[in-house]
Amino acid sequence: MPQYCEIQLTRSLRAVAVAVAVAVLGVAGHGSDTRHC
Structure with missing residues (x-):
């Protein structure tokens, strides 16, 4: 059942x-480690 796998x-x-x-x-x-983005 590919549909079940797709849902999972x-x-x-x-x-x-x-x-x-x-x-x-x-x-x-x-708000401390947002500069490394």
């Missing part, structure tokens, strides 16, 4: 995107 991949990618967004917001919230 989308769900995992969404989880990774959320984790990255949280990390970026956390770093931006501190």
